[in-house]
Amino acid sequence: MNNVVELKTASLMTVVTMRLGRQMLAIPASALREILxxxxxxRVPTADRSVWGVINVRGAVVPLAELRFAFGIPEEPATEASKMLVLDVDVAGEPIxxxxxxxxxxxxxxxxxxTIEPLPPKGSxxxxxxxxxxxxxPKGLLLFPNLGNIFAAQASAAGTALAS
Amino acid sequence: MDDDMMTVFRQEATDLIESLERGLLDLADQPEDRDLVNAVFRDLHTIKGSGAMFGFTDMAAFVHVFESAFDLLRSGQAAVTPEIIRLSLSARDEIIGFLGGQPDPEGRREAILAALGAAVAGVGGAASAPAAPAEVALVPVGGQRLHFRLLGNALALGARPDLLLNELRELGATDIRADLSQVPALDALDPEICTIGWSMCLPAGTSRDAIDGIFLFNEADIRLDPIEAEAPAAPVVVAEARPVSVPVPTAKKPVEDAPVTADRGGATMRVAAERLDHLMDRVGELVIADARLLQLAQQSRDPALMAAAEEISRLAAGLRDTTMRIRMVPVRSMIGRFRRLIHGLSETVAKPVNFVVRGEDTELDKTVIEQLADPIVHMLRNSMDHGLETPAERQAAGKPAEGQVTLEAEYSGAEVVIRIGDDGRGLNRDRIRAKAVANGVISADALLTDAAMNALILEPGFSTAEAITELSGRGVGMDVVKKTIEGLRGSIEVDSVEGRGTTFTLRLPLTLAIIEGLLVEVAGERFSIPLAAVQEIVELPPDKLEADGGADFLDVRDRLVPLVRLRRMFGSQGEPDAYQTVVIVRAGDTRAGAVVDRIIGTNQIVIKQMSRLHAGVRAFSGATILGDGTVALILDVPHLAGVGQGVDDRTRGAAA
Structure with a gap:
């Protein structure tokens, strides 16, 4: 019975879609812990702006990251619709x-x-x-980010930002 | 046997092997001490027993012979010699090999046992083979009758009545009879409960201690009656009528506990370290919740609520202290390793040494102890290998041929200070300088104080050993030691007097989990500074409000303290107001004055590690959650002091 489910999910993937500026992004539901x-x-002074702060998620200190900088999306003032998504991501083999x-x-x-398509080689x-x-x-282009790579880059960016 | 039991067995065996090593090393110093011989014997006996129970029959056989040698020592038929200790230590290492499933193709184990047997026999003058346990052959004159019955689920815990009977036979037991009076009908029989009792004749001279020794690891109801003249005429199978005392153990211990605590006096309990960590986490959360409650209560100004909140606060503080105390482990727990190491190294490098340990009872958080062992091993190796001279060199320098290596631990405020020192040749500063210049760590004309020069050996890739020896200088340098110590929020310093010796001083926090913090505000943001590192708090004089170029120092009672302006370091917004405060912190010998807007107060902080995404942010050693639920970052004091000294810039400038 389990096998049947796995076969189905092998090609189907549940995602949560979110918006940053005018861009839509897909976050795999399996990586999502909660939406707050x-x-x-x-603020974490001296840290890279892509991981500029920390928040208290029910007693755990969790880093707050901005995906928009990875894609050059301009900042927007916070609105009623603004949310924080808590994710479990594997970064270089370690879950964070x-x-x-x-x-x-x-x-x-x-x-x-x-149905996933590679990035167009130009114009991106x-x-x-x-x-x-x-x-x-139907609603437009949905970006499927490689979270592991983004955060790995941020982890090392945070290190080099200070050393340089 | 399931895996859990196996894990417990391995843990216990590891402890026993450690205890065994400790006992043997103590015995090397005090060969006359019978209690030590007994302790070693008991350890061996337990290892043998539980080893056999868990299927390590080869090991049990090995330990049996080992134990027999100690039985001769115990009975005074042989005396302890350094040779016996040396062989016993080797034999002890083989037990680890057995547990690890290592084969012994060269027959090393046999050789050790043979040598041990010969050593014991040789000293005692008795020709008894070590494999044969000492026979106590006393004629049963008068004698006494022993009745015993195993209690509780002894069988389930691995008790072996057959082995007990064998040991009793060795004491001279005769006329052994089984008492079947308590055996129930088959359908009511619980195979894990030993319903059979035994009785036997023992020689008159048999002491109660010897009997108790056999039952040391078994919960048993033992009765000893003097034998009347007609006693031997007992019925073949004891009749129903014979009253059997209801098993009431004299000193009932928790059963799981019995095999390990036998030699430890007070009642102890073994708890998985993980559970302690969970407990600590919970207590940490409680401390945070408590801070929030206290804040709300103060806002409400309701006296009843405030009283209740303060009561809870007091209880939480007590719980925190108790929990932290549970996690405290004495330095002694790792000393055994070190003594063995020194013992072994002393032979390898042919440098006789006196290893002095002081303050073994000083306690540290278990996490600190665990992570401290390797760095200390490294420093001790350094002392033995590079620090101490050869006996000839020492005598030429007018020193006693026997070197001295010391390890001292003591409390100092909220820290524990550990000093590892030797009375050897000391650091050769010329060679350090040459090496540092060659490696580009400093420039050829750099002027360094002695302390700064000494500190260079803590830099990466720095080994002044001329030759890579078996002991040290294998590329794992003092920089790794330094990194580990700093990872524990500690610091390390080097003191050395040429020709007189070198001392490493480690300063470590008592605990890693909860500390007292000084909460400060910088441009509306709050930060915590570990209170243990705070020396004093002074007002920033108005003429120092602005940094005046290169020399940004504050004169604090005739000592210049470099200022670290946190607003600038943190890129804060806005202008500082006219009244700034300087928090003077100390890391080792380095001081710095952190300029903050104002002091909020002190509080308990539960340290949370920074995420890996912030691994590059060196200004903070962690984060904590405040009473109002927001996160405050904890300033990393060594980093702050380093920034103050401009050490960062200088080393970076020189390296570039």
Whole structure:
């Protein structure tokens, strides 16, 4: 019985879609711990702006990351729709908990893995390492970020930012 | 046997082997001490027993012979010699090999046992083979009758009545009879409960101690009656009528506990370290919740609520202290390793040494102890290998041929100070300088104080040993030691007098989990500074409000303290107001004055590690959650002091 379920999920993937600026991003539901209304953020001085703060998620100190900088998306003032998504991500083989900011959380969707498309070679400002690919949906282009690579880059950026 | 039992067995065996080593090393110093011989014997006996129970029959056989040698020592038929200790230590190492499933193709184990047997026999003058346990052959004149019955689920815990009977036979037991009076009908029989009792004749001279020794690890109801003249005429199978005392153990211990605590006096309990960590986490959360409650209570100004909150606060503090105390482990627990190491190294490098340990009872958090062992091993190796001279060199220098290596631990405020020192040749500063210049760590004309020069040996890739020896200088340098110590929020310093010796001083926090913090505010943001590192708090004089170029120092009672302006370091917004405060912190011998906007107060902080995403942020050693639920970052004092000294800039400038 389990096998049947696995076969089905092998090609179907549940994602939560979120918005950053005008771009839609897909976050795998399996990586998502919870969605929170924005919490007070403590700035971490000297840290890279892509991981500029920490928040208290029920007693755990969790770093707050901005995905927008990885894709050159401009900052937006916080609104009612702003959310924080707490994620479990494998970074270089080690699981870490990290929260990311979203300008809005849109919906839960099922995507077929086979419909993923590579980035267009031209006309994209997105670093290829940060993207698994894109999905074309009726509502527009849905970006599927490579969270592991983004956070790995942030972890090392935080180190080099200070050393240089 | 399931895996859990196996894990417990291995843990216990490891403890026993450690205890065994400790006992043997103590015995090397005090060969006359019978209690030590007995302790070693008991350890061996337990290892043998539980080893056999868990299927390590080869090991049990090995330990049996080992134990027999000690039985001769115990009975005074042989005396302890250094040779016996040396062989016993080797034999002890082989037990680890057995547990690890290592084969012994060269027959090393046999050789050790043979040598041990010969050593014991040779000294005692008795020709008795070590494999044969000492026979106590006393004629049963008059004698006494022993009745015993194993209690509780002894069988389930691995008790072996057959082995007990064998040991009793060795004491001279005769006329052994089984008492079947308590055996229930088959359908009521619980195979894990030993319903059979035994009785036997023992020689008159048999002491109660000898009997108790056999039952040391078994919960048994033992009765000893003098034998009346007609006693031997007992019925073949004891009749129903014979009253059997209801088993009431004299001193009932928790059963799981019995095999390990036999030699430890007070009742102890073995708890998985993980559970202690969980407990600590919970207590940490409680401390945070307590801070929040206290804050709310103060806002409400309701006296009843405030009283209740303060009561809870007091209880939480007590719980915190108790929990932290549970996690405290004496330095002694790792000393055994070190003594063995020194013992072995002393032979390898042919440098006789007197290893002095002081303050073994000083306690540290178990995490600190665990992580401290390797760095200390490294420093001791250094002392033995590089520090101490050869006996000839020492005598030429007018020193006693026997070197001295010391390890001292003591409390100093909220820290524990550990000093590892030798009375050897000391650091050769010319060679350190040459090496540092060659490696580009400093420039050829750099002027360094002695302390700064000494500190260079803590830099990466720094080994002044001329030759890589078996002992040290294998690329794992003092920089690794330094990194480990700093990872424990500690510091390390080097003192050395040429020709007189070198001392490493480690300063470590008592605990890693909860500390007292000084909460400060910088441009509306709050930070915590470990209170143990705070020396004093002074007002920033108005003429120092602005940094005046290169020399940003504050004169504190005739000592210049470099200022670290946190607003600038943290890129804070806004202008400082006219009244700034300087928090003077100390890391080792280095001081720095952190300029903050204001002091909020002291509080208990539960340290949370920074995420790996912030691994590069060196200004903070962790984070904590405040009473209002927001996160405050904990300033890393060694880093702060380093920034103050400009050490960072200088080394970086020189390296570039």
């Amino acid at each position: 209304d924005p919490l007070p953020v403590t 908990v990290v929260a990311v900011c979203a300008d809005a959380v849109l919906e839960v969707a099922e995507l077929d893995r086979h 400002a997105w670093p290829h390492a940060f993207v698994h690919g894109v999905f074309r949906t």
